[in-house]
Amino acid sequence: MPLTDKLRRLAARTLPVAPLRAQLDAPLASISFDDIPASAARAGAPILEAAGVRGTFYICGSHQDRSFEGRPQFARTDIEALHAAGHEIACHTFSHPHVPALDAAGIDDEIARNAAYVADITGKARMESFAYPYGDLSPASARHCASRFASCRDVVAGVNAGTFDMGRLKSLGLETRKNARAEVARWIEAAVNARGWLILFTHDVDPDASAHGCTPQELADTIADIQAAGIEIVTVAEGARRVRAAANC
Numbered sequence: 519m520p521l522t523d524k525l526r527r528l529a530a531r532t533l534p535v536a537p538l539r540a541q542l543d544a545p546l547a548s549i550s551f552d553d554i555p556a557s558a559a560r561a562g563a564p565i566l567e568a569a570g571v572r573g574t575f576y577i578c579g580s581h582q583d584r585s586f587e588g589r590p591q592f593a594r595t596d597i598e599a600l601h602a603a604g605h606e607i608a609c610h611t612f613s614h615p616h617v618p619a620l621d622a623a624g625i626d627d628e629i630a631r632n633a634a635y636v637a638d639i640t641g642k643a644r645m646e647s648f649a650y651p652y653g654d655l656s657p658a659s660a661r662h663c664a665s666r667f668a669s670c671r672d673v674v675a676g677v678n679a680g681t682f683d684m685g686r687l688k689s690l691g692l693e694t695r696k697n698a699r700a701e702v703a704r705w706i707e708a709a710v711n712a713r714g715w716l717i718l719f720t721h722d723v724d725p726d727a728s729a730h731g732c733t734p735q736e737l738a739d740t741i742a743d744i745q746a747a748g749i750e751i752v753t754v755a756e757g758a759r760r761v762r763a764a765a766n767c
């Protein structure tokens with residue numbers, strides 16, 4: 519990675535974007551999926567539903583019926599089914615660009631095209647939650663995205679507690695090759711201790727998971743571990759509402 523890119527990423531993760539100080543009464547967790555692969559909708563969502571919870575699906579409208587990073591992506595009927603089941607349909611841009619490469623008008627165009635795609639399915643003109651493609655952000659692009667959404671999700675592991683940033687919410691990748699169950703358990707414990715908001719993200723949900731995905735068993739185990747720790751699982755949109763309400767108290 520060129521030095522300028524490294525400095526940009528460092529600056530983006532050092533400077534406040536949309537800081538918030540909030541103390542929840544009880545810890546929260548959210549489970550999210552990016553892009554999204556068809557298996558996230560067809561294998562992942564039913565696992566959440568069986569546990570009585572709903573997830574957040576950050577979609578790119580341009581991915582419909584395509585393959586991305588070697589995995590078949592969603593069909594329109596998948597998004598219809600997710601919405602009907604009460605999952606949150608959230609924004610991951612329309613075409614999955616590196617947002618720091620775009621100016622404000624370019625980011626707005628990506629947001630508007632994705633919003634039009636989703637509104638045609640859900641009837642909702644606006645999405646509340648955003649996740650940066652590739653986890654790539656700059657101070658300027660993050661500030662702009664944060665002005666358009668209630669929350670923007672980064673891919674830096676951690677619990678959102680105390681003073682944290684709604685413009686780059688921390689999240690833990692539920693990835694087969696990276697996070698053993700014990701690692702996830704440590705973050706669950708940290709969320710309980712801080713009464714914070716733990717956000718997880720993954721991509722495909724497949725017995726033969728990609729480097730960025732997880733197996734159905736890992737997803738089910740993670741949800742069971744979170745619930746066993748007494749943590750309520752809510753969508754990212756609902757989590758954002760809870761922390762903002764806690765910040766106002």
Ligand SMILES: [Zn+2]
Nearest residue numbers: 552553651652
């Ligand atoms: Zn993505």
